Amino acid sequence: MTTTPDRQQDVDALDGLLQRQVDSWARDGAAFADTFTEEADFVAVDGSHLRSRAEIAESLQEGFDGFMAGTRMSQARERTIRFPLPDVAVVVTSGVCVLRPGEQECAPEALSIQTRHAVKRDGRWLFTTFHNSRMHFSHD
Numbered sequence: 001m002t003t004t005p006d007r008q009q010d011v012d013a014l015d016g017l018l019q020r021q022v023d024s025w026a027r028d029g030a031a032f033a034d035t036f037t038e039e040a041d042f043v044a045v046d047g048s049h050l051r052s053r054a055e056i057a058e059s060l061q062e063g064f065d066g067f068m069a070g071t072r073m074s075q076a077r078e079r080t081i082r083f084p085l086p087d088v089a090v091v092v093t094s095g096v097c098v099l100r101p102g103e104q105e106c107a108p109e110a111l112s113i114q115t116r117h118a119v120k121r122d123g124r125w126l127f128t129t130f131h132n133s134r135m136h137f138s139h140d
Contacts, residue, residue: 011081013125014091014118018079025073025098029061036127037119043131045112070101087120091127094135111135 017035024031033056036042042050050056077095084090094113097106117129 007083010083010089010120010125014081014089015079017118017125017127018076018091018093022073022075026064026068026071029059029064030057032060033057036130037121040127041129045132045134068098072099073097074099074106089118089120089125091116091118108137109134 020035021032033053036053036056038053039051040053040056042056044050048059050059074095074097076093078093080092082090092113092115094111095106096112096114097110099106111134112132113135114133115129115131116127118125118127
C-alpha cells in the first residue's frame with residue numbers, strides 16, 4: 001500500500017494496534033480488547049456480535065481459557081488502510097488464521113478476512129468495529 005508521508009505516523013499506529021492483537025491472542029482477552037473503543041462492535045467469524053470492549057474482553061478470555069488455549073493468530077498476508085476522514089481509518093486484513101498447537105501454516109479453508117474501522121480520539125487510534133469472515137476462493 002502506498003501511503004502519503006503525512007499519514008505514515010497514523011499507519012504506524014494502526015499497524016501497532018494490529019500487532020497488539022496478534023501479541024495478546026490466546027493469552028489476554030483484556031489486552032486484546034484494549035485495542036477497541038468502549039462502545040465497539042465485534043462480529044466474530046461465527047456471526048456472534050459483541051457490543052462493547054467489556055464483552056470482547058470477557059468472550060475472548062473465555063475462549064482463550066478454553067477452546068482457543070494454546071493457539072496463535074497468524075500475521076495477515078495482506079493489509080490495506082485508507083482514511084475516508086482525517087480521524088477515521090478502514091483497515092482490511094486478509095489471509096489470517098488461528099493456528100492450533102503444532103500447526104505452522106494456515107490451511108486454505110481456515111483463512112479469514114477482517115474489516116476494522118478505527119477512530120482517532122485525543123491523538124490515539126482505536127478500533128471501533130471488527131468483522132471477521134472466512135475467505136472464499138474460486139476453483140476455476
